[in-house]
Amino acid sequence: MTPTISEALVGNFMTLMEPPPPESAGEFMAGKIGVVGLISLLAAEEAEKGAAVRFAENRAMRTLFSEAAAGGWTPALTARLKELARGEDQDLTISGLDRANAELRHALIALQTAVEAAPGAASLARQRRIVRLLREGADARRLDLPPMPAR
Amino acid sequence: MTALAAAAGPATLEDLIAAYLSGLWKKPVAVENLARIPGGASRQTYRFDAVMGAERRGLILRRDPVDSLIDTDRRIEYLAYQSFHPLGVPTPEPLVLDEDGGVLERPFFLMSRIDGGAAASPFTVDAYAPHAAEIGRQFFSILGTIAAADPAPLPISRAARAPMADACWSTELDHWEQELDKDELHPNPIGRAAIRRLRRHPPPPAQKLSVVHGDYRSGNFMHDGQGRILAILDWEMAHIGDPLEDLAWAIDPLWSHFDPTRVSGLLPRAEAIALWEASSGLTVDPAALQWWELFNSFKGLVIWISAARSFRDGGGVDPVLGFTGLYCTRRHDQILAEKLEALLEAAA
Numbered sequence: 001m002t003p004t005i006s007e008a009l010v011g012n013f014m015t016l017m018e019p020p021p022p023e024s025a026g027e028f029m030a031g032k033i034g035v036v037g038l039i040s041l042l043a044a045e046e047a048e049k050g051a052a053v054r055f056a057e058n059r060a061m062r063t064l065f066s067e068a069a070a071g072g073w074t075p076a077l078t079a080r081l082k083e084l085a086r087g088e089d090q091d092l093t094i095s096g097l098d099r100a101n102a103e104l105r106h107a108l109i110a111l112q113t114a115v116e117a118a119p120g121a122a123s124l125a126r127q128r129r130i131v132r133l134l135r136e137g138a139d140a141r142r143l144d145l146p147p148m149p150a151r
Numbered sequence: 152m153t154a155l156a157a158a159a160g161p162a163t164l165e166d167l168i169a170a171y172l173s174g175l176w177k178k179p180v181a182v183e184n185l186a187r188i189p190g191g192a193s194r195q196t197y198r199f200d201a202v203m204g205a206e207r208r209g210l211i212l213r214r215d216p217v218d219s220l221i222d223t224d225r226r227i228e229y230l231a232y233q234s235f236h237p238l239g240v241p242t243p244e245p246l247v248l249d250e251d252g253g254v255l256e257r258p259f260f261l262m263s264r265i266d267g268g269a270a271a272s273p274f275t276v277d278a279y280a281p282h283a284a285e286i287g288r289q290f291f292s293i294l295g296t297i298a299a300a301d302p303a304p305l306p307i308s309r310a311a312r313a314p315m316a317d318a319c320w321s322t323e324l325d326h327w328e329q330e331l332d333k334d335e336l337h338p339n340p341i342g343r344a345a346i347r348r349l350r351r352h353p354p355p356p357a358q359k360l361s362v363v364h365g366d367y368r369s370g371n372f373m374h375d376g377q378g379r380i381l382a383i384l385d386w387e388m389a390h391i392g393d394p395l396e397d398l399a400w401a402i403d404p405l406w407s408h409f410d411p412t413r414v415s416g417l418l419p420r421a422e423a424i425a426l427w428e429a430s431s432g433l434t435v436d437p438a439a440l441q442w443w444e445l446f447n448s449f450k451g452l453v454i455w456i457s458a459a460r461s462f463r464d465g466g467g468v469d470p471v472l473g474f475t476g477l478y479c480t481r482r483h484d485q486i487l488a489e490k491l492e493a494l495l496e497a498a499a
Contacts, residue, residue: 001337002459002477003467011467018468023164023197024187031189035470042477098337105338112344116351128495134341135488142485143478147409150271150278 008043012036042143054097057137058089061104064133073114080107171254172201193387198264209264211243215257226250227310229260231386234305240296241382268373268381273406278416282378287417288426289380294401295430298361298394307362311391317356319393324349331453334460341488345449348491354442357393358433365389367397368406369415398427399443404486405451448487455480
């Protein structure tokens, strides 16, 4: 997990509150403050879209599980996929969505491992479907920096 | 402040260094202009002047941190400098290693300082203009020189284990998978998919064993602003392995300075590889390089996941850990997912 918004911003506060020793007060502290600024920018992006991105990712995984549950997996995996596919996010805080996301991701890893072990064209199609979901999720979670010139 | 003056009051880092050098060089040494500088996230780095009468030497202190981005062996880093400085690879001259470290509270080493240059942040745009091509030619040629060296007689071989040529890949993959197992705070299906893919499709054995810098990339070298590389820095992840590992890390998209047409923000990919081949005397097997590229994006992802862990465990006081744990984790997740998707699409 990447640092949460609250961890990032509390970290910024702690960084600025800690008085540096004399030898760290110049160039090093200036660099540190620059990174604190970047973290604040990233935290702002994450605050804006973080909940929506997690909600969408969780829903995409549940849809996938619903489609894939009948794939002939072990009874335990099949039951797990069916159960998770019926779920719904009730807690819409980022931490609540992350808890659900962790459970769904564990099941996704198990499903993907099973799919990769299966032979044939159907397996390849499922692999492509899963990897596309992963890539789309990573695209959605990406955070962008402003264009910064070299100094 | 001299060692004598230090005895009169609480010992500052300046005092401690002065006392240490006075003992080492058996003459009074004063330390001036001590300043911590950014860079080399696994160690604390300081620059200072050691003054002995009319003589003044610019030095760098690299000291173990309380916590760091990556846990690395300072002896291997020191021996890497000892290995390549005499071979003409631009590096600072290593001077002394103190693994006990009691005098400065933690293990450290000292090396000469190279002035008159700067290292670019890898997250800036067009960082090397107007000298990108010139620097790029040096950057990939130097990497080829490192790859060409026989590691067996080099000092680094006193501390770094040499794997079998057919085990370079698994040694590295095992290591970084263990790091992921140790530091993962949230399940990462992209990283796990990459591990399975890398194990299902291993690369051929290394064509030779080389010293692998381990973090050879934009941002880890100093240049003079006029098109000349002054020093290759940050050898803390050096090891012996497949030379393609370094090449693949250097051309990872994270280090492209947001320019998809130039690797490391320096040169077109094909030109960079050709320079490396000419300098190393080795040939790049595209399939092997593809394996090492996927591996390195995975390795990067794990480094950032570990950074996020250290940021949380350390109370959030190191913003570099927070930044890399947040920004770089997301970017390498994306880069890795794109590579996995491209491989599958090619198979389909």
